[in-house]
Amino acid sequence: MTISTGNSANNQFGESMKPTGRSSDQGPTAEEYMLPSAQPVQLVGPSGEHIHNDRYPLPDGEALLSAYEKLVVGRRINDQANALVRQGRMAVYPSSHGQEACQVAAAVVLEKDDWLFPTYRDTVAVITRGVDPLGVLTLLRGDWHSGYDPYEYKTATQATPLATQLLHAVGVAHAAKLRGENTVVLALCGDGATSEGDFHEALNFAAVFHVPVVFLVQNNEYAISVPLKHQTVAPSLAHKAIGYGMPGERVDGNDLAAMLSVLGKAVDRARDGGGPALVEAHTYRMQAHTNADDPSRYRAQSDVDEWVPKDPITRMRTYLGNLNLLTAEEEQRIAGAAEETASTLRDGLNSEPEINPADLFEYVYTEKTSQLREQAALLADELSREGA
Amino acid sequence: MTDTAVRSGSAEKAAGTTKTGLQPLTFAKALNTALADAMEADPSVIIFGEDVGPLGGVFRITDGLTARFGEERCFDTPLAESGIMGMAVGMAMNGMIPVVEMQFDAFAYPAFEQVVSHVAKMPNRTKGKVKLPLVMRIPYAGGIGGVEHHCDSSESYYVHTPGLTVLAPATVRDAYLMLRDAIRFPDPVVFLEPKKLYWTKETLDLDELRKEADDAATAGSTVGRAVVARSGTDATLIAYGPSVPTALAAAEAAAAEGRSLEVIDVRSLVPFDDETVTASVRRTGRAVVIAEAPGFASVAAEIVARVQERCFNSLAAPVRRVTGFDIPYPAPKLEHFFLPSVDRILDTVDELQWEDA
Ligand SMILES: Cc1ncc(C[n+]2csc(CCOP(=O)(O)OP(=O)(O)O)c2C)c(N)n1
Ligand SMILES: [Mg+2]
Numbered sequence: 001m002t003i004s005t006g007n008s009a010n011n012q013f014g015e016s017m018k019p020t021g022r023s024s025d026q027g028p029t030a031e032e033y034m035l036p037s038a039q040p041v042q043l044v045g046p047s048g049e050h051i052h053n054d055r056y057p058l059p060d061g062e063a064l065l066s067a068y069e070k071l072v073v074g075r076r077i078n079d080q081a082n083a084l085v086r087q088g089r090m091a092v093y094p095s096s097h098g099q100e101a102c103q104v105a106a107a108v109v110l111e112k113d114d115w116l117f118p119t120y121r122d123t124v125a126v127i128t129r130g131v132d133p134l135g136v137l138t139l140l141r142g143d144w145h146s147g148y149d150p151y152e153y154k155t156a157t158q159a160t161p162l163a164t165q166l167l168h169a170v171g172v173a174h175a176a177k178l179r180g181e182n183t184v185v186l187a188l189c190g191d192g193a194t195s196e197g198d199f200h201e202a203l204n205f206a207a208v209f210h211v212p213v214v215f216l217v218q219n220n221e222y223a224i225s226v227p228l229k230h231q232t233v234a235p236s237l238a239h240k241a242i243g244y245g246m247p248g249e250r251v252d253g254n255d256l257a258a259m260l261s262v263l264g265k266a267v268d269r270a271r272d273g274g275g276p277a278l279v280e281a282h283t284y285r286m287q288a289h290t291n292a293d294d295p296s297r298y299r300a301q302s303d304v305d306e307w308v309p310k311d312p313i314t315r316m317r318t319y320l321g322n323l324n325l326l327t328a329e330e331e332q333r334i335a336g337a338a339e340e341t342a343s344t345l346r347d348g349l350n351s352e353p354e355i356n357p358a359d360l361f362e363y364v365y366t367e368k369t370s371q372l373r374e375q376a377a378l379l380a381d382e383l384s385r386e387g388a
Numbered sequence: 389m390t391d392t393a394v395r396s397g398s399a400e401k402a403a404g405t406t407k408t409g410l411q412p413l414t415f416a417k418a419l420n421t422a423l424a425d426a427m428e429a430d431p432s433v434i435i436f437g438e439d440v441g442p443l444g445g446v447f448r449i450t451d452g453l454t455a456r457f458g459e460e461r462c463f464d465t466p467l468a469e470s471g472i473m474g475m476a477v478g479m480a481m482n483g484m485i486p487v488v489e490m491q492f493d494a495f496a497y498p499a500f501e502q503v504v505s506h507v508a509k510m511p512n513r514t515k516g517k518v519k520l521p522l523v524m525r526i527p528y529a530g531g532i533g534g535v536e537h538h539c540d541s542s543e544s545y546y547v548h549t550p551g552l553t554v555l556a557p558a559t560v561r562d563a564y565l566m567l568r569d570a571i572r573f574p575d576p577v578v579f580l581e582p583k584k585l586y587w588t589k590e591t592l593d594l595d596e597l598r599k600e601a602d603d604a605a606t607a608g609s610t611v612g613r614a615v616v617a618r619s620g621t622d623a624t625l626i627a628y629g630p631s632v633p634t635a636l637a638a639a640e641a642a643a644a645e646g647r648s649l650e651v652i653d654v655r656s657l658v659p660f661d662d663e664t665v666t667a668s669v670r671r672t673g674r675a676v677v678i679a680e681a682p683g684f685a686s687v688a689a690e691i692v693a694r695v696q697e698r699c700f701n702s703l704a705a706p707v708r709r710v711t712g713f714d715i716p717y718p719a720p721k722l723e724h725f726f727l728p729s730v731d732r733i734l735d736t737v738d739e740l741q742w743e744d745a
Contacts, residue, residue, distance in 0.1 A: 145513040150481070157513055161505045167471055168506070171478015171486075178434070178460055179483070197498070201471030208466050363516045364550050366574040369612065369659035 033247060036238035040250040040282045043257040046310045048318025056261040061325045067104055067256055068316050068326070069334045074100035074124040075313055076338035080345045081123065081137070085291045089349040091142045094121045098254070098286030101312035102218045104128050105259035106186055109267045110154075117156045117169040117187040121218070125188065129155050133341065134348035143353050162193040166202030166215065173211035184212045184270045186263070192223020194240065195231045203278065207244040212270035214263065215278045218253060220285035225298040238280035246276045253281030254312040257319075284310070357383060403452030410593050416586040418560045419449045422567035423487065425598060427457050430485065433571060435462040437472055437489030437525075445489055447527055447586055473499035473524065477506050480520040480576075487571055493528040494537035500545070507576045508551030520576045523567075528556075529630045529680050531584035531727055533720040539583075540717055541681035543629075546578040547657045547690075553611065554657040556580040558632035560590035561597065562655060566610045568601040573611060580657075582630035612659035616668065620650035623674035623737055626665060626691055628654035631678040631728055638733040649737065657687055665691070666698045673704040674740045678728050683711030705741040 042051050043058050050058060059067075078100070081093040096103050099121070107128035110116060118126050123140075127133050131153045138147020139158060146157040156172075159165035169187035176183035193199055194217055206213045217237050221228050234240055241248025251262040259281060266277040284307040288295050295304075320326035361368055361376040368376065404424030405417060413421075427433045435450055441464040444451030453462035465472050469490060476486035490496035496503075503524065510518050530539030546554045553575050557566045563581070570577040600606045617632060618639050627635035632653045639649040650668050654661070669675045675695050679688040692707045710728040718726045 144515065145509070146515075149517045150514060151517065156481075157510070157518075161501060164474060164502060164506060167474020167502065168478035168481065170471075171475040171480070172482040173478070174475060175479040175482035175484045197468075198470055198474060198501075201466070201468040201474065204466050204468070205471045205475055359515070363512045363514075365553070365659075366511075366516070366519070370662060371660065 031242065034242040034245070036236060036241070036248045036250045036280070040252045040280075041258045041262050042252040042255050043261060044255050044315055044319045046254075046315050048315045048322060050319065053258075053261075056258065056265065058257055059260045059264070061320070061323060063260065064257060064316070065320060065325050065330070067108055067260060068313075068320055069337060070104040070108065070128050071100050071256055071313055071316060072334050073338045073341050074103055074128060076342050077124050077127060077133070077345065080342040081140075082287070082291070084345065084349050090137065090140050092290050092292060093123075093140055094290045095285075095287045096121055096124050098307065098311065099218055099220055099281075099283045100124055101256040101259050101316075102216065102253045102281045102283055105256060105263050106188060106216055109260065109263045110184065110186055113154060113181075114183055114267075115154045115156065115169065115172050115185040117165045117172075117185065118158050119162075119165065119188055119190065119193075120158050120160050121190060122158060122188050126155055126158065127341075129153050131155055133345055137345065137349065138353075141349060141353075143355060144359075163189055163196035163198035163202065165189075167198055167205065169213050169215075170202050170206045170209070170211060173206070173213045174209055177209075177211050182271060184214065184267050186214045186216060186267065188216050188218065190223060191217060191219040191221065191228050191237060192226065192231055193217075194237050203240070203244040203246065203276070206276035207246045210273075210275045212273075213276045214266045214270055215276065216263065217278070217280045218283055219280050220253075220283050222285050222289070222299070224289045224293065225295075227299075236280060238278060241278040244278075246278060248278040248280065250280045250282060253283030254307075254310050254315070256312055256316050403450075403456040405594065408595050410591055412589050413560055413564075413592050413594070414586065415557075415560045415563045415581075415588050416447060416449055418564040418592075419567055419581065420451050420453075421594065422564045422571075422601075423450060423453060424456065425601070426487070426568055426571040427453065427461060429602075430571075431461075432483060433461075433485045433487060434479070435487050435489070436465050436475075438464065438467055438491045440464060440489050446491055447581075447583070449525070449527075449581070449586075450489065469496060469499040470502050473502035473507065476522050476524075477502060477510065477520060480522040481510075481518055485521050485523075485571060487523040487525060490524060490526045492534075492538050493526055493540040493542045496524070496526050496542065499524075503546070503552070503578075504549050508549045511575065512551055519574055521574050523570045523573075523577045523579050525567075525579045525581060527583045527586075528580045529582050529584065530717055530723055531582075531630055531680075533723065534583070535720065536717070539723070541679070541712065543580055543657055544681060544686050546580075547687055551576070552658060553577045554580065555611065555655065556582065556629035556657060557655065558582065558585065558617075558627075558629055558653050560588060561592055562610060562653075564592075564594075564597050565601055566655065569608050569610045572608060580629055584630050585633070588633075610655060612656050612661055614652050614654045614656065614661035614664040616650060616664070617653040618649070618651040620648040620672065622648045622672060623676065623740055624650045624652055624665075624668045624672045625676050625678060625733065625737075626652045626654060626668075626695075627678040628657060628687070630680055634728055634730060635678050635733065638730045638737070641730055641734060642737060647737065654691070660691075660694070662694060662698065665695060669695050669699045669707075670702040673702050674737075675699075675703075675707045676710060676733065676736050676740070677707065678710045678733060680712050680727060682714040683709050684714045686711060704744065705739075708736050708740065710736050 103124035135148035173185040238248035238250040404421040440450040625635040
């Protein structure tokens with residue numbers, strides 16, 4: 001059996017290939033083209049050392065420094081949001097502590113007119129994309145289901161029903177393609193979400209319609225309490241790509257440089273008409289699923305401790321410091337920027353937002369039905385009597 | 389989308405119809421013409437689903453659309469209903485008006501999560517920033533001798549979901565007008581097409597219909613409006629979709645026995661037209677609601693409650709229901725026991741406490 005690879009043919013986001021060739025003189029085979037690297041791509045190791053990779057170049061120092069700043073700010077956002085939950089200012093927060101390299105890379109590889117489709121876990125990605133942090137936290141503080149205009153930053157609402165947003169991403173890309181727009185869509189999901197039917201349907205639709213979507217799975221090893229081995233016995237999540245006829249790649253999700261390089265290539269390839277791709281980022285959920293979770297019931301602290309030395313910030317700081325790209329003053333400036341974001345969050349969440357009960361009926365339909373008009377009047381009447 | 393040459397070959401008949409003046413038109417052709425006219429009027433209208441391309445859909449509602457408008461605007465998808473619905477959400481977010489076909493009522497269930505969690509809620513979630521102008525067409529209900537999974541009356545699932553607009557035409561004329569209105573509607577519409585009516589015919593002037601659909605004064609007017617399908621004075625039969633012809637037949641039979649029954653065609657399940665229904669029942673003082681779906685916690689149950697709440701002082705008898713039994717849709721040889729029939733309707737009308745009048 002041969003596998004058709006759609007219009008264009010570039011192997012893991014790089015070299016061209018012959019889709020059905022068997023021998024090396026004909027170019028790589030479909031398997032070689034679509035299967036991920038033998039090991040997760042790593043460009044900067046845990047001790048901050050550069051690891052050469054033929055296929056994925058190291059981003060330049062300036063790009064790394066700029067992304068590093070976002071990494072530090074992202075960590076601060078996670079810490080601050082956790083604190084706000086503890087203080088009762090926010091109902092719940094799914095932290096991406098430890099996953100910030102994935103979050104930052106997902107946001108910065110996109111152009112302004114591209115689209116990002118995030119999940120509940122991806123607050124840092126959404127803020128990094130430029131969305132007002134208070135708008136982002138509206139969902140989690142409980143004022144409304146979403147607090148920003150998806151069109152302003154081409155960032156969809158944070159999806160809670162697992163994997164459903166992947167299909168929306170395909171639809172946005174499909175519409176863009178039909179109109180001849182050069183949009184790329186990056187869609188996020190977790191390892192657990194890859195078991196959902198919508199994950200399968202989204203990847204298949206994306207491949208069949210050959211639309212520019214990059215699927216990024218943050219494999220943080222857990223879906224609440226359930227470890228990855230209960231989700232799949234596939235060799236890796238990235239291997240699933242070949243089943244849909246698209247390339248898959250796996251990458252060290254705690255390596256900012258590798259994330260930028262691999263995702264950047266996938267995005268470029270999609271923009272050039274190369275079609276969709278699947279990227280699996282190996283990372284780890286360092287904290288509880290949310291504040292409501294008790295991880296001691298399903299994993300040992302020693303397992304978590306093993307990931308501490310692999311932290312995305314530490315290694316990038318070492319790497320950039322060794323190259324003298326990150327000076328003490330620069331480090332201080334970045335810490336200041338992170339504090340500024342944190343205080344924006346604190347100030348915003350410490351003030352009580354105006355809540356308008358009439359909004360309940362305002363956005364169900366473009367025009368209220370007669371039934372909703374009656375119900376709105378009923379509530380308004382109750383409230384006016386309460387106030388009287 | 390693959391090989392155009394191979395795949396567009398089979399549709400030789402033109403989509404829609406270009407004939408003018410009075411002409412016999414089937415329900416199916418009226419829908420097909422509405423789709424073609426909507427696509428002609430607005431390039432962002434696109435159609436996709438299972439077998440809707442060269443085949444024209446299993447009921448031929450999309451017949452000829454691929455040939456006429458091209459594969460980019462009417463195309464087959466992989467066989468996955470959640471995928472179809474989810475992709476429609478994204479396309480609607482990004483400037484398109486997707487009109488998707490679910491092959492049969494019961495095969496729309498895999499799309500349920502997308503419908504309930506996103507189609508219905510996205511505009512609310514974003515305070516109206518994201519509108520989803522899309523139509524989910526569903527060939528629905530029974531009376532066609534279909535085997536299991538091909539005859540469900542699934543309207544209650546949709547009408548119970550705030551955010552969805554749910555329409556069910558019962559005449560050829562409404563098939564055209566309501567589908568045009570649905571496609572132009574700013575919010576997502578679940579469009580229920582009674583399968584057993586696909587082959588019914590009316591003689592209609594398409595030019596007049598088109599004028600009505602396009603004229604600013606009348607466009608959109610079918611959404612949220614019930615109509616009096618037959619005037620009467622003694623009692624009101626309230627029906628929608630596949631039950632409307634049955635209700636009309638019952639009214640005809642009752643007239644022969646000297647009883648004058650009004651028939652209301654609800655048309656728009658959401659928004660529901662309390663005004664038209666209430667006005668009729670206040671006039672007649674008696675009402676029977678007719679629907680194919682199982683009656684428990686159903687649209688019929690809701691209508692009974694609404695009529696009772698609003699017309700209590702005008703009622704001469706309890707509001708009654710003739711619905712499907714509370715059982716899974718029966719096998720073909722048993723469906724006639726299940727479906728509301730003229731006799732069952734007349735029996736119920738007979739029980740409306742006439743002796744007290
Ligand atoms: C369809 C659906 N089923 C169940 C849930 C409840 N739920 C929320 S998050 C979660 C775990 C998801 O794990 P994963 O996809 O790995 O993402 P992570 O939370 O690790 O980022 C579950 C089961 C949900 N949100 N949606
Ligand atoms: Mg996970």
